[in-house]
Amino acid sequence: MFFPDEDSFVHLDFRHRPGEEEAADTxxxxxxxxxxxxxxxxxxxxxxxALQQNAPQLPNLIRPHLGNGLASGKSIRMSVLLTSAxxxxxxxxxxxxxxxxGGRIKLDPWTDQVELAKAKPxxxxxxxxxxxxxxxxxxxxxxxxxxxxxxxxxxxxxxxK
Numbered sequence: 001m002f003f004p005d006e007d008s009f010v011h012l013d014f015r016h017r018p019g020e021e022e023a024a025d026t027x028x029x030x031x032x033x034x035x036x037x038x039x040x041x042x043x044x045x046x047x048x049x050a051l052q053q054n055a056p057q058l059p060n061l062i063r064p065h066l067g068n069g070l071a072s073g074k075s076i077r078m079s080v081l082l083t084s085a086x087x088x089x090x091x092x093x094x095x096x097x098x099x100x101x102g103g104r105i106k107l108d109p110w111t112d113q114v115e116l117a118k119a120k121p122x123x124x125x126x127x128x129x130x131x132x133x134x135x136x137x138x139x140x141x142x143x144x145x146x147x148x149x150x151x152x153x154x155x156x157x158x159x160x161k
Contacts, residue, residue, distance in 0.1 A: 014066045021068055025078050043097075044078075045085025050097035050132050052076045053088070058133055061101075093124040098132035105136075 055071040062071055070077050106117045
């Protein structure tokens with residue numbers, strides 16, 4: 001393109017009217033209540049509560065480039081899910097409202113492939129380990145790959161008799 005994408009987003013405004021957003025939220029709740037996740041909607045409410053608490057510190061994370069945002073100011077959309085959620089307690093290690101960003105992503109730097117990590121979650125020892133919406137540190141695990149036939153074997157002379 002002849003101009004940066006950021007400049008084009010400033011001039012484009014794709015927003016829905018509040019009535020359309022409420023109708024979409026109502027339909028989404030109806031679909032969720034009839035889905036296999038209907039028993040786990042409390043977790044979604046916990047996520048929205050954590051998002052609402054952290055929204056002022058995360059404006060670039062939750063601001064959409066196109067369309068309406070999920071959180072604006074102190075209000076959040078789909079707030080009906082908040083009523084079904086238990087009280088968010090940051091000190092509880094068994095209550096995880098939001099994962100760190102990139103916490104379940106496996107990146108292969110050699111092939112540029114990204115996969116969802118399917119490992120079982122590790123039990124937390126401290127509440128400080130939860131890090132909701134924090135960026136996961138990246139620790140590459142490097143290994144030396146050797147091809148067969150390239151190994152050099154040390155030749156030893158037989159011991160004198």
